[in-house]
Amino acid sequence: METDIKEIAEDYFSRSDYSIIEYSIRGERGTKVLEIYVDNRDGINIDELVKINHELDDIIEEKIAVNNISKLVISSPGAERSFKFIWQLLKHKDRELDIVMNNDEKLSGLLTLVSEEEGKIGLEVMKKEKGVKKIQKEYREINFIDIKESKIKLKF
Numbered sequence: 001m002e003t004d005i006k007e008i009a010e011d012y013f014s015r016s017d018y019s020i021i022e023y024s025i026r027g028e029r030g031t032k033v034l035e036i037y038v039d040n041r042d043g044i045n046i047d048e049l050v051k052i053n054h055e056l057d058d059i060i061e062e063k064i065a066v067n068n069i070s071k072l073v074i075s076s077p078g079a080e081r082s083f084k085f086i087w088q089l090l091k092h093k094d095r096e097l098d099i100v101m102n103n104d105e106k107l108s109g110l111l112t113l114v115s116e117e118e119g120k121i122g123l124e125v126m127k128k129e130k131g132v133k134k135i136q137k138e139y140r141e142i143n144f145i146d147i148k149e150s151k152i153k154l155k156f
Contacts, residue, residue, distance in 0.1 A: 004064050005072075009036055012056055017041070021077045021084050031070050037077040041087055044076045082149040089114045089121060089150070096153035097123065102146050108153060112139070119144050 006023060013020055017040045024035040038044065038052070053074040060072065083089055089097075092111055099107040113122025120141050127136045 005034060005060055008060055008063060009056060012059060013038065018044070018052070019085060021088075022081060027070070033071045033073060035073045035075060037075055037081060039077055039085075039088055041090065043091060049074050049076065079152050079154055082151055083147075086114060086116050086119060086121070086144045090116075092152055096155070098151050098153050099123070099142070099147055100149040101142075102148045104148075107140070107142075109140075113141070121147075 009023075010020065018038040019040065021037040021039050024037070025032055026035070027033050036056075053072065056074060057072050077088075089111060093114055095111055097109065097111045101107065107123060107125055109123040109125035111121060112124050113120070115121070120143055123140045123142060125138045125140055127138050
């Protein structure tokens with residue numbers, strides 16, 4: 001059932017300029033909620049999300065009998081989800097980014113470069129060395145494929 005819904009969603013989004021970022025299923029049998037997080041290069045607004053949700057819900061109901069899923073939610077990924085595509089970072093240039101590399105190294109710094117062509121990002125990392133009062137800035141170019149997790153650092 002869930003596989004059928006995912007296939008329908010993937011087909012629907014393959015004909016649009018949106019990309020699926022993540023699927024999430026929560027709840028118990030009979031009250032399960034399927035959440036599909038989508039994004040595009042220009043960002044996404046609430047009106048677009050509502051329209052997509054209605055269209056996709058109608059297609060799913062038409063094609064399969066949905067017994068296990070009680071609700072479908074289409075949403076933008078929000079700040080708590082890691083970036084799946086390098087193009088998602090284009091909207092966040094000059095913002096603070098927290099990164100966990102595939103080798104588990106953790107970095108935090110200012111996103112200064114996003115190169116889709118090269119598959120790289122540039123990060124201005126602040127480094128504090130032991131015994132040195134001054135904080136050093138270090139520029140790092142990172143291959144996007146070497147990143148396990150990346151999120152915008154929220155400031156409050």
